Amino acid sequence: MSTPAAAASGAAPTTFDFPREYHFPPFFTRQTNVNTHRAQLEKWSSLVLAYCAHHKLYKLSLSASAASNNNNNNNDESPSGGAEDLFHNRKLNRRLSTADAREVLEFMRKEGRAEFVGGGDGSSSGREGGGGAVAWIYWKTPEEWAKEIESWVDETAQKGTVLTLYELTQGEDTRGSTFHGLDPDLLQKALQVLVKRGKAQIFGQEDSQGVKFF
Amino acid sequence: MSRKGVGLAAFDRSRLTSAQFASHGNSLRNTNAQALETQLSVFKSLLQQFAQTHAKDIRSNPSFRAQFARMCSAIGVDPLASSSSAGAGSSSVWAQLLGRSVNDFYFELAVRVVEVCGATRGENGGLIGVKELRERVMRGRMEGAPEVTEDDVLRAVGTLKPLGSSFSVVKVGNKPYIRSVPKELSTDQSAVLEAVQVLGYVSVSMLIVNLRWTRPRSQTVIEDLLGEGMLWVDKQAEEWEYWSPGFMMSAEGAGTG
Numbered sequence: 001m002s003t004p005a006a007a008a009s010g011a012a013p014t015t016f017d018f019p020r021e022y023h024f025p026p027f028f029t030r031q032t033n034v035n036t037h038r039a040q041l042e043k044w045s046s047l048v049l050a051y052c053a054h055h056k057l058y059k060l061s062l063s064a065s066a067a068s069n070n071n072n073n074n075n076d077e078s079p080s081g082g083a084e085d086l087f088h089n090r091k092l093n094r095r096l097s098t099a100d101a102r103e104v105l106e107f108m109r110k111e112g113r114a115e116f117v118g119g120g121d122g123s124s125s126g127r128e129g130g131g132g133a134v135a136w137i138y139w140k141t142p143e144e145w146a147k148e149i150e151s152w153v154d155e156t157a158q159k160g161t162v163l164t165l166y167e168l169t170q171g172e173d174t175r176g177s178t179f180h181g182l183d184p185d186l187l188q189k190a191l192q193v194l195v196k197r198g199k200a201q202i203f204g205q206e207d208s209q210g211v212k213f214f
Numbered sequence: 215m216s217r218k219g220v221g222l223a224a225f226d227r228s229r230l231t232s233a234q235f236a237s238h239g240n241s242l243r244n245t246n247a248q249a250l251e252t253q254l255s256v257f258k259s260l261l262q263q264f265a266q267t268h269a270k271d272i273r274s275n276p277s278f279r280a281q282f283a284r285m286c287s288a289i290g291v292d293p294l295a296s297s298s299s300a301g302a303g304s305s306s307v308w309a310q311l312l313g314r315s316v317n318d319f320y321f322e323l324a325v326r327v328v329e330v331c332g333a334t335r336g337e338n339g340g341l342i343g344v345k346e347l348r349e350r351v352m353r354g355r356m357e358g359a360p361e362v363t364e365d366d367v368l369r370a371v372g373t374l375k376p377l378g379s380s381f382s383v384v385k386v387g388n389k390p391y392i393r394s395v396p397k398e399l400s401t402d403q404s405a406v407l408e409a410v411q412v413l414g415y416v417s418v419s420m421l422i423v424n425l426r427w428t429r430p431r432s433q434t435v436i437e438d439l440l441g442e443g444m445l446w447v448d449k450q451a452e453e454w455e456y457w458s459p460g461f462m463m464s465a466e467g468a469g470t471g
Contacts (some may be wrong), residue, residue, distance in 0.1 A: 020462050021462050023459065024446070024457065024462045025451065025457060026446035026447055026448040026455070026456075027414075027446075027456045027462075028448070028450060029446075029447055029448050029449040029450060031445060031447065033339075033439060033440055033441060033442075035335070035336045035443045036337065036443045036446060038337070039336030039337035040337075040446075042336070043337075072225075075386070093450070094448070094450050119387045
């Protein structure tokens with residue numbers, strides 16, 4: 001996405017406090033015991049959510065995060081490493097394999113906390129570019145985003161006015177709101193929730209869309 | 215009294231005296247019982263007073279609480295006895311006396327202990343160190359809540375006894391653990407868990423060297439413990455390492471250094 005450079009300076013990324021299990025070497029090996037493995041998945045799931053929420057990452061690319069290349073295409077606001085250190089603990093020299101990371105995302109998908117871009121369940125090799133599946137990480141689900149946008153519109157008395165999508169996430173007015181800087185695709189998803197409920201209507205072309213709230 | 219009772223009246227008289235003795239005995243017994251009762255009630259009210267005036271201390275001061283519990287056990291009363299069939303009367307008195315102060319403290323703690331054991335069973339297979347358990351309980355508490363000691367945790371687990379044997383304290387090495395699954399540890403398993411305490415992990419070769427076990431024996435025990443969910447495997451080390459989930463707590467300091 002083409003975020004202006006100014007946005008990046010807005011919130012200086014503070015360092016993320018990794019939970020205790022991140023410093024536990026076996027955490028990066030898929031556990032053989034069923035119950036242990038489930039506990040492991042749950043811990044990974046909450047770690048991924050907390051990590052993405054902290055860095056305001058809306059999408060996670062497995063190839064970018066598991067392999068340690070720097071050019072992740074997720075979000076310009078994130079620190080240059082992106083999600084690089086999420087699945088890779090440099091200090092411990094431990095890494096969650098791509099297959100295991102995919103399993104984590106799949107677990108999160110079943111919990112309604114992730115969704116593979118382009119659909120699918122992640123087990124079939126992603127449609128997008130080879131093995132690197134990209135997934136939405138719902139530290140807030142589209143429904144939750146929709147709710148926040150709705151209450152912001154309500155609070156600022158903008159029902160009935162037309163706002164551009166750009167305005168909603170990049171405009172001066174929404175600076176300070178939780179959805180400022182929201183990924184455009186995710187914004188679409190959230191607005192679709194409102195459209196379905198009859199609370200909003202979307203106009204316009206691809207690149208200059210507007211939305212009206214009721 | 216030297217006169218022999220020879221007439222018929224003598225029978226009456228002896229009956230009379232025995233009746234008098236009996237009634238006198240009765241009254242003696244009554245006064246005795248009354249005296250005891252007053253003593254008991256005085257004792258009770260004093261205890262009640264003590265418990266009430268010091269309820270706050272008992273709840274908030276761990277060392278005071280331990281002293282109080284020790285005093286109670288010294289005079290032969292268990293402040294935590296709740297439903298033992300033997301002294302139903304007296305124990306209910308205790309529950310009544312200390313109901314809102316001491317008893318509840320341990321029962322509440324016991325509930326938290328059960329919660330933590332249930333929540334962590336997936337990651338530790340139902341065996342959790344008392345120290346770790348205490349830390350988790352403390353983390354879940356509100357600001358300003360009374361401090362909980364390991365001694366309190368052990369006592370709280372004791373209150374769970376009437377519920378069956380599903381919660382118990384086991385000693386591995388010299389560290390107490392709470393076991394929340396009905397499973398006995400074998401000697402070999404205990405030995406491995408004890409070895410794990412040293413570094414946080416063991417490997418097969420460590421067992422072979424330090425415990426002088428054969429490879430199959432070491433592998434079997436480790437497989438068993440993995441199967442129970444009491445160890446986590448790290449396959450990215452040079453030799454596979456088997457970690458105690460308890461070390462997730464202290465890994466920040468130890469693991470990264």
